[in-house]
Amino acid sequence: MDTKKIFIYALRFFIVAGFCVGLYLLLPHYRYGVVLEYFKHGSGSARYGLVLIILFVFVPLFERFYISGIITLIAVGVIFGPYGLEVIPSHPRGLEVLADMGKIFILFLAGLEVDLNILRRQAGKTAVFGFLTFALPFAGGYLAAHLFGYGAVTCILTGSLLASHTLLALPLIQKRGLLKEQFAVVAIGGTVLTDVAAMLVLAVCLFMHAGQFTAANLLEYVLHLSLYCVVVIGGIYWAGESYFHRGKNELESAIFVLMSLVVASLGAELVRLESIVGAFLCGLAVNGAALNERVTEKLHFVGNLLFIPMFFIYTGFCLDVPAFRSAVSTHPGIVLAFIAALVGGKFLAAFVFGSCFRCGRQQALALWSLSLPQVAATLAASVVAYQAMNAQGQRLIDSRILNVIIVLVIVTCFLGPFLTDIYTRRIMHRPPAGPGPDACAPNAAD
Numbered sequence: 001m002d003t004k005k006i007f008i009y010a011l012r013f014f015i016v017a018g019f020c021v022g023l024y025l026l027l028p029h030y031r032y033g034v035v036l037e038y039f040k041h042g043s044g045s046a047r048y049g050l051v052l053i054i055l056f057v058f059v060p061l062f063e064r065f066y067i068s069g070i071i072t073l074i075a076v077g078v079i080f081g082p083y084g085l086e087v088i089p090s091h092p093r094g095l096e097v098l099a100d101m102g103k104i105f106i107l108f109l110a111g112l113e114v115d116l117n118i119l120r121r122q123a124g125k126t127a128v129f130g131f132l133t134f135a136l137p138f139a140g141g142y143l144a145a146h147l148f149g150y151g152a153v154t155c156i157l158t159g160s161l162l163a164s165h166t167l168l169a170l171p172l173i174q175k176r177g178l179l180k181e182q183f184a185v186v187a188i189g190g191t192v193l194t195d196v197a198a199m200l201v202l203a204v205c206l207f208m209h210a211g212q213f214t215a216a217n218l219l220e221y222v223l224h225l226s227l228y229c230v231v232v233i234g235g236i237y238w239a240g241e242s243y244f245h246r247g248k249n250e251l252e253s254a255i256f257v258l259m260s261l262v263v264a265s266l267g268a269e270l271v272r273l274e275s276i277v278g279a280f281l282c283g284l285a286v287n288g289a290a291l292n293e294r295v296t297e298k299l300h301f302v303g304n305l306l307f308i309p310m311f312f313i314y315t316g317f318c319l320d321v322p323a324f325r326s327a328v329s330t331h332p333g334i335v336l337a338f339i340a341a342l343v344g345g346k347f348l349a350a351f352v353f354g355s356c357f358r359c360g361r362q363q364a365l366a367l368w369s370l371s372l373p374q375v376a377a378t379l380a381a382s383v384v385a386y387q388a389m390n391a392q393g394q395r396l397i398d399s400r401i402l403n404v405i406i407v408l409v410i411v412t413c414f415l416g417p418f419l420t421d422i423y424t425r426r427i428m429h430r431p432p433a434g435p436g437p438d439a440c441a442p443n444a445a446d
Contacts, residue, residue: 047087055309070169070417073309077316088317095314102311104265104279105303106170110188111283112296113179119284122185125357129186130193132349133371138163140341145401148334154397157205157385161378161405162342164198166276167191168315168373168413169420171308176424183363186353187370188280195274196225202381203272206388209396224271232267232281236260240289253295257286274380315375319410327403338404339411346371362426369419373412378405 054076059069080087088095119126141162145155173184203221207213243256261282268278327335347368354364382405385396 050087051309051313055305070172070312071414071421073312074316074319074413074417077313078319078321079316080313081317081319083319083321088313092314092317095310095317098307098310099314100275100311102303102307102309102314104261104275105307106167106311107188107191107276107280108261108283109174109300109303110167110170110179111280111285112287112299113174113283116284116287119185119189122182122189125182125353126186126189127193128356129349129353129367130190130197132353133165133190133346134163134194134197136349136352137342137345140345141338144334144337144341147337150401153205153208154401156201157381157396158401160198160201160205161381161385162338162345162374162408164194164374164378164381165191165346165371166373166375166378167370168312168375169370169417171304172417172420172424173370176428178424178427181363181427183359183367184370187367190371192277192280195277198378198381199273199277200225202384205385205396209388209390211390221272225273228267228271228273228278229281232264232278233285236264236282236285237288240286244289250295250298254298257295257299260286315413318379319413320406321410323403323406324410327400327407331400331404334400335404335407338408342374342408342412343372362423366420366423366427369416369423372416372419374405374408375413379409 054073058076059072062072063069077088078084082088082090138159141159142155145158150158167187170188173179173181178184200221204213204218207217240256240260244253261279264278264282265275266278268275350364350368350371353359353367354361359367382397382402386399386402388396390396
């Protein structure tokens with residue numbers, strides 16, 4: 001046996017021996033709940049260490065039983081949140097900041113990775129799906145709210161809340177190498193369109209609720225949106241192309257990209273858009289500017305290790321479990337009506353799209369599951385609408401609708417990624433010969 005093997009075996013022996021000695025010394029002082037108390041009252045680094053243990057041990061473990069890592073992290077947020085073991089503080093400012101970055105990183109990385117040639121070719125399909133996945137749930141939400149006696153403005157806003165969605169399962173698509181599939185490209189483009197449309201409807205409803213709606217206000221808002229899109233895509237593309245071609249090192253390039261991402265996201269909020277729209281546009285601009293592949297890998301590493309897991313944990317942390325129980329027990333009729341409007345509308349949109357463009361069943365179902373989760377834009381618009389009061393002191397939406405939206409968020413947070421996991425597995429195992437019955441038909445221009 002050579003010296004190297006002896007050294008390795010000796011090192012392993014001392015590691016195991018040290019672990020055993022540590023257990024021997026700690027076990028006499030152990031009492032029930034001491035580990036939980038340590039993480040409750042420990043430093044932020046201790047809690048992040050717990051997150052790393054979850055990522056390293058529990059996420060791969062549950063994936064062996066076909067439970068997506070996204071669902072595991074959301075469940076962790078619920079368990080360790082204010083309605084569970086209360087390991088996470090009531091106002092986790094640090095976690096909130098990391099989660100905000102994770103939310104915009106998901107769409108940024110999507111824009112960075114998406115094939116621009118495919119996106120250009122699929123522009124027509126994206127527009128069709130964006131219209132369908134907005135219009136059909138919008139109509140269902142409007143009818144459901146009208147059925148329970150709400151006014152026209154509240155019904156319009158409620159429809160828009162159901163029409164938008166969050167690509168919660170997008171990291172799963174990226175992990176499985178399906179981001180260049182047509183259903184993924186169409187889902188990403190459709191998400192941006194529905195979020196922009198939802199924010200536009202929210203702005204109109206706020207003006208109408210306050211009695212200040214005019215055509216000039218609407219035109220001004222649309223002009224601001226158009227100017228913002230042109231400035232973000234054109235400005236970041238031009239600046240990035242000039243900057244990257246100067247031969248800057250990887251660290252400087254990564255800092256430039258992160259700065260562009262933050263500026264684009266903050267700019268979106270200034271024009272009353274969701275920050276994820278700005279993040280996606282920034283990703284497209286940087287993608288077109290031909291960012292170095294090694295810098296792209298580093299951005300993926302930072303996002304997937306630090307920001308994106310925190311977003312899913314914070315999503316679980318924010319799920320109001322008592323409000324969920326209250327809404328289900330006191331308003332079961334409106335809860336079921338809204339769930340049926342959302343799930344049915346999104347399914348019908350994916351079905352009609354798949355039928356029009358001859359998409360396979362699994363791709364259409366994956367498209368449907370991707371468009372189900374209601375998190376970022378829905379929650380933001382709901383809170384703004386709940387806080388908006390007119391001169392008579394009436395809220396734009398009442399607490400009943402707000403609680404129903406919380407139920408939708410909780411249900412779709414688990415249902416969407418669960419279904420996406422199932423359908424993407426089937427897509428991955430489809431026969432490789434030709435497009436087959438589970439592929440979208442190409443455009444005539446292809």
